[in-house]
Amino acid sequence: MNALDYLVLFGSMLAIAIYGVWRTRGQRGLQTYLQGAGDTKWLVVGLSVMATQASAITFLSTPGQGYQDGLGFVQNYFGAPFALIIISVVFLPIYRRLKVYTAYEYLGQRFDGKTRLLGAGLFLLQRGLGAGITIYAPAIVLSTVFGWRLDLTILCSGLVVIAYTVAGGSDAVSHTQKYQLAVIFVGMLAAFGVLLAKMTTSIGVTDALAVAGGFGKLEAVDFSLSVDKRYTFWSGLLGGLFLALSYFGTDQSQVQRYLSASSLRESRLGLMFNAVCKIPMQFFILLLGVGLFVFYQFERPPVFFNQVAWATAARQDTTGELRSFESRFAAAHEEKQARIVTWLAARRAGDAPAAEAARTAARLAHQQSEAVRLEARTALQRLAQGAKANDADYVFITFILQHLPHGLIGLLVAAFFAATLSSKAGELNALGSTTVVDLYRHVVRRDADDAHYVAASRLFTVLWGLVAIVFALFANMVENLVQAVNIVGSIFYGVVLGMFLVAFFLKHVGGTAIFVAAIAAQLLVFALYFTLSISYLWYNLIGCAACIVLGLLLQLVLPRTPSPREPGVAL
């Protein structure tokens, strides 16, 4: 990075932060701090919902996922449009009618205090874990850009996010997210444009798609019924439906976003905006990763994309083992490149049998070069204890630093930070507000004034930020960040969703039945996760179904207790 990059990076970040401070000046009340001023329009709500979900992981790790496994991950989002419709029809009117600060307040009104605490507790546990993983992503960027130690960069980026969130509250989060998203989209489009321009100096767009397809990177939809496969149309549609229903409908970091709208209509339109835009957005980011894969077929990539880890291991390598991998990989890559060129020439000539034979040879050459990379990774792990074997998260940042012009590098690094600030701020804000509203104000201190609760909310936001930093220090152990976030969510979300669905639709089930059922269902999901090897998306469905069925069964033997208040759905 040079002076121009730093100017773009700090200029854009500072301008957004100053706007956030100016936009929320004089804000003192608890409602404004936690929910915003209640005047937000649908586009801001929609962008805010999108920005809260789209962390730096989305823009850093997802291209790596596309590079490694192709477009199949897009199926993960197939359930989202349907989930957002259900939330718009069922969840949203109830939340708005009851004027709740958090989704878990509703559980307290429908069931009892202990069920509210359990719902809030499950949210705090899973979101606290998830927050640690999302704070890890910008640390990767800093570590790669500056060559700093990863633990130091986690600490630095974590503290910046905490300060930013504590200063602004919910209103600042909503109103700065649209500008952060603008920085992100401009940065990603610019990166895509440069990638396309560089790629087309070697081959045309059709050839690029043929190479991607030939290596299986364009297989976006898999209709097979196998439950072992991580991403299929069915796991995405059903498991993804339950995951999105839980995330958008019961996760306070999202509920807080759309409850800040000025009316039910604005909230609904904000959600429908996401229902339409989510899949193409993820597709575009994955396609960028696929483009990187094609680009690196013609431009030799490093043996290992995590260059900092590679350099660290190389310093310990007294026998020159790693250097030998570099030369072997260079030879294997050259061989593969020649095969691909032959394949494309045959394809252009319309010689189908020759093209098929050349494609098979190219795939074989690819396997051989990947085998060298695998050996190199094993050696790296032996030399640098604790180094992560999977380098997919480093693919995009490596491309940015090595191939983008100055100015754009700064913009892309700014985009990762903008994504971190927008998503982390939403998460930490929700963690702080849930702790105050559902635990502190509900259990510890019921009669304080707004100023006290705002101060408490800020304090809890800081505490959760510190917890996230501690978790982030352990995130090095996960293989792919974007998957890890979804796995953690899937383990907890199903049960929480089950609690809400019982609350909405099964009015005869009382607090004690659902409380015990939720704990039993959560233990069941834990047990299954550690014993089965099915796609994690199914745990959303299993957890939800187990919670509902156990709740119904328990209610058969438990005495009926009247609900504190009515709120359910009139069908």
Add this chain to the structure above:
Amino acid sequence: MSDDVPHPDAGPADETTGLPGLRTWSAVYGLVVAVFVAYVVLLVLLSRAFA
């Protein structure tokens, strides 16, 4: 539950979508589903074209 029936607590502005050509919420949800189907079809076509 019919979505076109105004919610008892919904304000007048909430009953209409405010979108040209899509006056009811059912129409908006129908459009979202149609767009999803179109996405899946396009993704399948892309996969098959370069398989």
